[in-house]
Amino acid sequence: ETGVTQSPTHLIKTRGQQVTLRCSSQSGHNTVSWYQQALGQGPQFIFQYYREEENGRGNFPPRFSGLQFPNYSSELNVNALELDDSALYLCASSWQGEDQPQHFGDGTRLSIL
Amino acid sequence: GENVEQHPSTLSVQEGDSAVIKCTYSDSASNYFPWYKQELGKGPQLIIDIRSNVGEKKDQRIAVTLNKTAKHFSLHITETQPEDSAVYFCAASRVGGSYIPTFGRGTSLIVHP
Numbered sequence: 001e002t003g004v005t006q007s008p009t010h011l012i013k014t015r016g017q018q019v020t021l022r023c024s025s026q027s028g029h030n031t032v033s034w035y036q037q038a039l040g041q042g043p044q045f046i047f048q049y050y051r052e053e054e055n056g057r058g059n060f061p062p063r064f065s066g067l068q069f070p071n072y073s074s075e076l077n078v079n080a081l082e083l084d085d086s087a088l089y090l091c092a093s094s095w096q097g098e099d100q101p102q103h104f105g106d107g108t109r110l111s112i113l
Numbered sequence: 114g115e116n117v118e119q120h121p122s123t124l125s126v127q128e129g130d131s132a133v134i135k136c137t138y139s140d141s142a143s144n145y146f147p148w149y150k151q152e153l154g155k156g157p158q159l160i161i162d163i164r165s166n167v168g169e170k171k172d173q174r175i176a177v178t179l180n181k182t183a184k185h186f187s188l189h190i191t192e193t194q195p196e197d198s199a200v201y202f203c204a205a206s207r208v209g210g211s212y213i214p215t216f217g218r219g220t221s222l223i224v225h226p
Contacts (some may be wrong), residue, residue: 004156019202026187026199028173040218041218041219042117042119042202042204042218042219043157043202043216044216045213045214045215045216056213057213058213059114090157092156099192101147101159101162102159102214103159104146104149104156104157104158104216106154106155106156107156
């Protein structure tokens with residue numbers, strides 16, 4: 001069973017730039033959720049994708065957007081990067097439609113200079 | 114929206130002692146309460162979860178209790194070991210509805226050998 005994998009592991013960007021983060025879900029999972037985790041905080045839910053559609057969104061501005069592909073992998077895109085976007089971005093996969101827990105990847109550490 | 118409070122923020126115990134971490138939630142519609150362990154440089158790992166139709170669940174040295182009336186749930190770790198040292202997060206969500214999971218701010222557990 002392949003777990004959740006995220007790429008890249010680390011990334012450095014400057015203010016105003018755009019970034020794309022990638023996630024491959026665990027085999028058998030069709031739902032992907034994205035979280036932002038600031039240092040010393042719990043993960044904050046950004047959004048969830050199920051069957052290539054957004055299925056729930058947290059309190060994040062529209063410059064945070066995503067995609068899910070037919071193979072259930074996903075991308076998180078962030079435009080017009082701000083200093084406060086510096087965080088660990090986590091992806092989690094699960095099987096929607098059942099009461100199943102999420103399995104997290106190890107995240108992408110994004111630093112904004 | 115949901116609000117999850119987690120206490121304490123830091124917990125220091127001696128090896129072999131028990132550790133208890135408590136969380137409260139605000140949304141009575143929440144029905145799924147997972148607990149995650151996060152080690153340095155890793156993503157959160159699910160260690161145990163409980164659903165609102167159950168009051169207690171145990172898995173070896175780990176147990177979780179849920180009081181729906183008081184809207185609080187707790188993680189109990191018995192016979193702690195140094196490898197239990199990590200940050201623990203509670204979360205609350207409503208499975209089956211608009212899925213927006215909310216995490217607590219985390220508890221740093223330190224087990225001294």
